[in-house]
Structure formats: C-alpha cells, structure tokens
Amino acid sequence: xxxxxxGGYNGRVLRVDLTREKMTIEQIDEPFCRKYLGGAGFIAHxxxxxxxxxxxxxxxxxxxxxALGPLTGIPLGGxxxxxxxxxxxxxxxxxxxxxxxxxxxxxKRAGFDALIIExxxxxxxxxxxxxxxxxxxxxxHLWGKNTKETQESIRAELADSKIRVAMIGPGGENQVKYxxxxxxxxxxxxxxxxxxVMGSKNLKALAVRGNEMPAIINAAGITKVAKWLKENMQLVxxxxxxxxxxxxxxxxxxxxxxxRNFRDGTFPQVDKISANTxxxxxxxxxxGCFACPVRCKKIVECHEPYRLDPAYGGPEYETLxxxxxxxxxxxxxxxxxxxxxxxxxxLDTISTGDTIGFAMECYERGxxxxxQTQGIRLEFGNTEAMLRMIELIARREGIGNLVAEGxxxxxxxxxxGAEDFAMHVKGVEIPMHEPRLNKALALGYMVHPHGADxxxxxxxxxxxxxxxxxxxxxxxxxxxxxxxxxxxxIGPRKVALFKAFQSKRxxxxxxxxxxxxxxxFAQMAELTSAVTGHETPVTELLSVGERIxxxxxxxxxxEGFTDADDKxxxxxxxxxxxxxxxxxxxxxxxxxxxxxxxxxxxxxxxSGVPTNEKLDELGIDHLASRQ
Amino acid sequence: xxIKIKIPEFLQDKTNGRSLIDVTGNTLRECLVAxxxxxxxxxxxxxxxxxxxxxxxxxxxxxxxxxASDELSTPVTEGDVVLLxxxxxxx
Numbered sequence: 275x276x277x278x279x280x281g282g283y284n285g286r287v288l289r290v291d292l293t294r295e296k297m298t299i300e301q302i303d304e305p306f307c308r309k310y311l312g313g314a315g316f317i318a319h320x321x322x323x324x325x326x327x328x329x330x331x332x333x334x335x336x337x338x339x340x341a342l343g344p345l346t347g348i349p350l351g352g353x354x355x356x357x358x359x360x361x362x363x364x365x366x367x368x369x370x371x372x373x374x375x376x377x378x379x380x381x382k383r384a385g386f387d388a389l390i391i392e393x394x395x396x397x398x399x400x401x402x403x404x405x406x407x408x409x410x411x412x413x414x415h416l417w418g419k420n421t422k423e424t425q426e427s428i429r430a431e432l433a434d435s436k437i438r439v440a441m442i443g444p445g446g447e448n449q450v451k452y453x454x455x456x457x458x459x460x461x462x463x464x465x466x467x468x469x470x471v472m473g474s475k476n477l478k479a480l481a482v483r484g485n486e487m488p489a490i491i492n493a494a495g496i497t498k499v500a501k502w503l504k505e506n507m508q509l510v511x512x513x514x515x516x517x518x519x520x521x522x523x524x525x526x527x528x529x530x531x532x533x534r535n536f537r538d539g540t541f542p543q544v545d546k547i548s549a550n551t552x553x554x555x556x557x558x559x560x561x562g563c564f565a566c567p568v569r570c571k572k573i574v575e576c577h578e579p580y581r582l583d584p585a586y587g588g589p590e591y592e593t594l595x596x597x598x599x600x601x602x603x604x605x606x607x608x609x610x611x612x613x614x615x616x617x618x619x620x621l622d623t624i625s626t627g628d629t630i631g632f633a634m635e636c637y638e639r640g641x642x643x644x645x646q647t648q649g650i651r652l653e654f655g656n657t658e659a660m661l662r663m664i665e666l667i668a669r670r671e672g673i674g675n676l677v678a679e680g681x682x683x684x685x686x687x688x689x690x691g692a693e694d695f696a697m698h699v700k701g702v703e704i705p706m707h708e709p710r711l712n713k714a715l716a717l718g719y720m721v722h723p724h725g726a727d728x729x730x731x732x733x734x735x736x737x738x739x740x741x742x743x744x745x746x747x748x749x750x751x752x753x754x755x756x757x758x759x760x761x762x763x764i765g766p767r768k769v770a771l772f773k774a775f776q777s778k779r780x781x782x783x784x785x786x787x788x789x790x791x792x793x794x795f796a797q798m799a800e801l802t803s804a805v806t807g808h809e810t811p812v813t814e815l816l817s818v819g820e821r822i823x824x825x826x827x828x829x830x831x832x833e834g835f836t837d838a839d840d841k842x843x844x845x846x847x848x849x850x851x852x853x854x855x856x857x858x859x860x861x862x863x864x865x866x867x868x869x870x871x872x873x874x875x876x877x878x879x880x881s882g883v884p885t886n887e888k889l890d891e892l893g894i895d896h897l898a899s900r901q
Numbered sequence: 902x903x904i905k906i907k908i909p910e911f912l913q914d915k916t917n918g919r920s921l922i923d924v925t926g927n928t929l930r931e932c933l934v935a936x937x938x939x940x941x942x943x944x945x946x947x948x949x950x951x952x953x954x955x956x957x958x959x960x961x962x963x964x965x966x967x968x969a970s971d972e973l974s975t976p977v978t979e980g981d982v983v984l985l986x987x988x989x990x991x992x
Contacts, residue, residue: 521909521911521987523910524909524986524987524988525988527961527984527986528959528961528966528986528988530988733988735956735957735958735959735988736956738954738956738972739953739954739956739971747956748956761959761966761972762966854961854964854966
C-alpha cells in the first residue's frame with residue numbers, strides 16, 4: 275500500500291537476503307493487515323508461507339522475523355513492543371517472543387512494519403535501517419563483544435547516540451539454544467532461542483533510526499485511553515514502585531515460587547531476593563520503554579561484592595526466581611550479577627537459571643561428576659558455581675556446552691532418569707510460576723505451540739471472582755458469557771476462561787501491546803479502531819486471536835508435533851518436598867481432560883488437529899493441505 | 902468464634918504495626934468485616950465496597966487453601982488461624 279488505507283501501518287516489509295546481500299521492500303495491503311494484525315500474526319503467516327518443514331532452525335533456510343503491530347510506537351504507555359519469531363532451535367517448532375524498549379517505535383518511524391531476515395551472511399554483519407532504507411555493514415570488529423559494547427560501538431560508528439540496537443552477545447554467536455535477542459542492554463526477546471538463529475546467520479545487530487510516524491486516524495481515541503491510564507495509575511503502582519518481583523514472599527507462602535529445580539517447597543530466605551529488598555539495597559532508579567509512564571525496569575548499581583553495571587538494568591521477577599530460588603541462591607548481589615551476565619551475553623535468564631538448577635540437581639544426584647564439571651561444585655546455593663556456569667554456557671566451554679543445549683537435550687544425554695526432572699514443555703524451560711498451584715497456567719504451559727510460556731498464560735487468581743477492581747480478567751469476560759471459576763478448578767468453565775485469555779494475549783502480541791498494563795478487551799478494540807480507522811469490534815479481535823493460535827498449531831503439526839507433545843514433565847505429577855504444596859500435585863487424567871476440552875473449544879479434533887471446517891471459518895482454509 | 906488473622910507485612914502500617922489480630926466471626930466474610938471495622942484503613946485493600954474479595958488474594962485457614970468458589974463463605978472454627986496472601990509479584 276503505497277498510500278496505506280489503514281492508519282498505524284507503513285504498508286512496507288523489508289526483506290533482507292543475507293546470502294545474496296540483497297534487500298527488497300514489499301507492500302502489504304489492508305486485507306492482510308486486518309487478517310493478521312501484526313506481530314505474532316505476521317510471524318505466523320510468513321513462517322507458514324515461507325519456511326519449509328524439516329529445515330534446520332540454525333541453517334540458512336530458517337527466517338528470523340521482527341514484526342510490529344499497528345499500536346507499536348504510538349504515544350501511549352504499553353505501546354513500545356514488537357514480536358520476534360522464527361523456527362526454534364530449542365523446540366523445532368514455532369518460536370515467538372515479545373520485547374519493549376524503543377527499538378520497535380524507531381523501526382515504525384524508519385518506515386517498516388516488519389523485517390524478514392533470510393539466508394546467512396558470509397561474515398559477521400549488522401543492518402543499519404533508517405529513513406525507509408537499509409544497509410548491510412561489516413560487523414567483524416563487533417563479533418565477540420558484549421551487548422553494551424556492541425551498542426556503544428555502533429552508535430559511535432554511525433555518529434548517532436539515539437540509534438536503537440537489537441543485538442546478540444557471545445551466547446547468540448555461539449548458538450546457545452536459548453540465546454535471546456537483546457534490545458539495548460536490558461530488554462530481551464527472551465524465549466525460544468531466537469538469538470541462536472540470529473547468530474547462525476552471522477547477524478550481530480540491527481540498528482534502527484527513524485523520525486516519521488505513519489498516520490494515526492483518530493488521535494483523540496489514543497488520548498482518551500492515555501487519560502484513563504493517568505487516572506488509574508494505582509492499578510500499576512506496584513510495578514511503578516518496584517517493577518516485577520515485589521512481595522515475593524507471598525508467592526513463596528502459597529507455593530507459586532519454584533524452588534531448587536521445582537523440587538522443593540520452602541525457601542525461607544525469599545525476602546532476600548525480592549524486588550523490595552533490591553530497591554532498598556542496590557536499586558538506583560527505574561527506566562521505561564518508549565512513551566510509557568509506568569517505568570517498571572529496575573536499574574541497579576554496586577561495587578562490592580560484585581561490580582554491577584547500571585547499563586545492564588536489573589533483574590525482573592522471572593530472573594530473581596530463575597537465578598535465585600531455582601538455584602537455591604539467596605544472594606541478591608549474585609542474582610543481579612547473573613542477570614547482568616545474561617544480558618551481556620544475550621542469554622534468556624529463565625532458561626539459563628532452569629538449566630543451571632537442573633544441572634545442580636544432576637550433580638547432587640551423582641549424574642554429573644566433578645570431572646564432568648571441571649571441579650565446579652555444582653550444588654544448590656553455590657553462587658560462584660551459578661555465575662561460573664553462565665560464563666561456560668555463553669562460551670560453550672566444558673560442561674557449559676552440554677547445558678547450552680537446554681534441559682530437554684541435556685537430560686536425554688545424561689539419562690538415568692534425568693528426563694523426569696527436566697522442567698520443560700516442548701523443550702522450553704518452565705517459567706517462575708508453579709504449575710502445581712495453577713491448573714489453568716499448567717494447561718497453558720502444555721498447549722502453547724511455543725512451549726512453556728507465562729506471558730500467554732495467567733496465574734489462576736485472575737480467574738476468580740474479582741470484586742470491583744476494573745479491567746481484570748473476569749469483569750471483561752462476563753459479556754462473553756464467561757464467569758469466574760474457583761481457584762483450584764480446571765473444569766470446562768476454567769478451560770473456557772483460559773482459551774479466551776490466551777486469545778487476548780495473542781492479540782496483545784499482534785497489536786503489539788504490553789501485557790503488564792491493564793487494558794481491557796474493549797480498550798484494545800477502541801485503540802485499534804482509533805489508530806487504524808477501521809472499526810474493530812472485540813469479536814473481530816477474538817477471531818484474529820484464534821486464527822493466529824491455530825496457525826501456530828499448524829506450523830508445529832507440519833514439523834511433526836502431536837497431542838503427545840502437549841504434556842508436562844513427570845515432576846508436575848508429584849508434590850514438592852515440604853511447603854504449602856507438599857500434599858498437592860497435578861492429576862494426569864484431569865489435565866488430559868482439560869487439554870481435550872481445550873482442543874474442542876478451539877475447533878480442533880481429539881488429537882488437537884484443526885478441522886477443515888475451523889480453518890474455513892477462520893479464513894485460512896488454504897492451509898489445510900499443508901498439515 | 903475467636904479467630905486470628907495474620908496480616909502481611911506491607912499492610913501492617915494500616916494495623917498500627919500489628920501482625921496478628923484477633924477477630925470474631927463464623928465465616929471468613931464475617932472475620933474480614935470485623936477486621937476492617939477495627940482497622941478502617943484496610944478498606945478497599947482486601948475486600949471491595951460490596952464485601953467481595955479482591956481477586957489477587959488467596960486465603961489459607963490453618964495452612965489449607967480456602968478454595969470454595971466463594972472463598973468468603975468458608976466457615977471458620979474457634980482457634981483457626983487465617984493467612985492472607987497477595988499474588989502480585991509476577992511478570
């Protein structure tokens with residue numbers, strides 16, 4: 275669309291063939307944008323249309339896609355995000371991950387709605403995108419650098435301190451299977467190993483700069499929601515004051531905090547690693563994404579016992595859990611240092627912490643020997659071992675090379691029952707919310723095509739009756755005919771709530787909107803209508819959400835995934851040792867019933883295969899023959 | 902029934918620093934109504950104006966989760982200890 279008929283879009287996608295060093299600009303039109311929205315939707319379309327089944331995720335045939343949505347870059351809190359996707363080296367299925375910062379808003383202003391990276395550069399390169407154009411530049415001198423130094427070097431080289439940089443560090447270069455893509459030194463597109471895909475293409479960084487925003491049709495619609503947010507900042511007060519991870523003791527008290535590779539149920543030292551303690555000790559301030567008044571990103575600084583560089587931000591809740599309680603570590607300084615190293619090397623903190631915790635349990639059980647760990651005493655609670663492991667993983671040295679494959683592959687290689695306590699789904703390590711406490715969350719971990727993902731799931735308290743608090747799940751789902759469900763339930767009512775919520779999150783991932791801001795379905799529809807000029811009711815958004823989830827499913831089916839892959843690790847079906855869940859575990863049959871009911875609600879058959887009738891209803895019947 | 906309610910640390914500025922408070926009631930709802938009566942600053946923190954539990958709270962009675970669909974209707978008995986836990990840390 276040379277002159278886009280929908281606001282919020284540039285109507286242009288940049289395709290970069292690194293093998294041939296060729297770049298082309300493709301047009302996208304209004305029907306395409308309405309059908310797939312952007313972000314996760316664009317990724318689903320391009321991966322299904324262009325990536326052949328069975329290709330090596332780390333080969334030149336894989337594609338790495340950065341996709342914005344119509345809301346990316348508009349001047350409103352929560353609208354700084356975009357989605358990155360590709361075939362995952364960790365799972366062999368679809369990977370998608372969202373991230374904020376300013377990069378997406380700059381790409382929007384540089385004149386593009388998405389980047390499709392294909393092929394493999396002969397030598398390290400980076401892309402410089404600005405003013406509707408792009409150039410492939412040599413990155414030989416950047417290879418091996420940490421993320422902070424990479425960003426500094428690129429800004430100096432291009433003589434522009436405002437350039438925003440998406441990049442990999444040594445973890446991505448060495449193709450650690452759960453390497454992430456950093457956007458600036460402390461915002462990560464974390465999950466699924468997309469940093470390894472970037473490394474496999476010899477692509478070090480994508481630098482963007484732009485200054486021309488596409489038209490927004492009804493700016494007053496944005497102002498209205500911005501005013502609402504300003505008047506309801508108390509809803510995000512905890513995030514504004516502490517970021518994620520405040521009052522973690524509550525999570526430990528109810529059993530939501532995973533402890534020592536999900537083995538144990540008590541962690542009395544939890545307060546030592548909470549965001550409250552962080553703020554009172556090493557916290558020096560907060561940062562935020564483009565146009566967001568919440569500013570939930572922690573900044574830390576310290577000189578002893580570890581030097582903490584504020585340029586790398588501070589640990590989120592997921593990191594406090596993964597590098598803290600999962601590894602049995604209560605040393606906040608060490609956890610923050612571990613977060614800094616992960617950000618510097620572009621490693622996903624959740625997968626890194628989970629794999630180290632898994633390796634610690636293997637060591638304590640005698641499945642990994644001191645000889646294999648080169649003398650590292652890989653015991654729970656050993657802070658130096660945790661930090662040393664991050665270094666080894668990033669460089670794939672010694673035991674790090676095994677653990678860099680992720681818990682699923684490492685467990686397979688270690689054997690002797692290690693797979694029973696390898697905490698992953700489809701190869702993606704489980705985030706820091708305990709599935710044995712939250713059955714709807716557990717169902718989400720099971721069925722998400724991109725593996726165990728906390729962002730497209732929700733802890734079960736949100737599905738309870740909610741009182742008068744506005745804009746939380748239940749009040750907005752009541753008009754859809756859905757009512758609250760008891761906390762411990764996983765019957766049809768809860769499954770229906772989960773399905774509706776999953777659609778909401780996929781829509782967020784496509785618009786692309788932050789999950790932490792409490793916008794309702796109605797506000798999402800209002801915003802979409804205001805920005806694009808196309809009147810978009812909630813029902814249309816819901817239909818797009820279902821379409822995208824179904825397309826993700828089709829991608830995985832094509833790669834050989836079946837309903838048997840929608841499963842939790844064995845440990846979830848036994849209680850943790852001690853603590854509030856010591857008499858609780860998931861019931862296998864109950865979770866299987868919930869899974870089948872979810873398939874039914876999605877219009878998929880008993881085996882989880884979307885029916886032709888459903889594909890027809892969703893307007894993607896052309897994909898039926900590709901299953 | 903005499904019941905003890907444990908107050909989370911971050912709400913103790915609204916209970917004059919007290920962490921354990923004795924109230925009387927036959928159900929969780931009656932106990933929380935009594936609690937808010939004694940400490941009006943808690944109003945809106947745990948239950949809303951209509952007496953509905955705000956979604957983010959889980960309630961444990963003697964270490965067991967109150968898991969009825971309407972948790973506040975759960976009966977309590979003499980000597981029970983009620984623990985209020987907020988689920989707000991995630992991200």
